[in-house]
Amino acid sequence: MKIFVRERMRAEEGTRKPRYRVVGIQGGDLKIYAKRIRRCELKELAEQTGAEIVYLPRDGEGSEGKKKAA
Template identity: 80%
Template sequence: MKIFVRERMRSEEGTKKPRFRVVGVQGGDLKIYAKRIRKCELNALAEHTGAEIIYITRDGEGSEGKRAAA
């Protein structure tokens, strides 16, 4: 089983906000109901389910996915 996550743009180290966003889960029978998750929570999920955590990097530009101006 694999859990795919990416780091959120608005979260910074020491802000006490969840730093990761779950993008998807492959294999297994795991449902995650949280939109944002802390690293310690991710590690606990991976440990108990035997999943591997895959960290997805961002391109840094953020231009993809924006709507065209109307």
């Protein structure tokens, strides 16, 4: 089983906010109800289920999905 996550732009280290967003899960029977998750919670989930954590890269711009001004 694999858990795919990406780091959030607005949650920086030391801000006391969850830093990761779960993008998807492959295989297994795991349901995650939280939109954002902390690294310690993510590690515990992976350890208990035997899953691998896959960190997805970010583009750094955050421009995808936004409408262009006409």
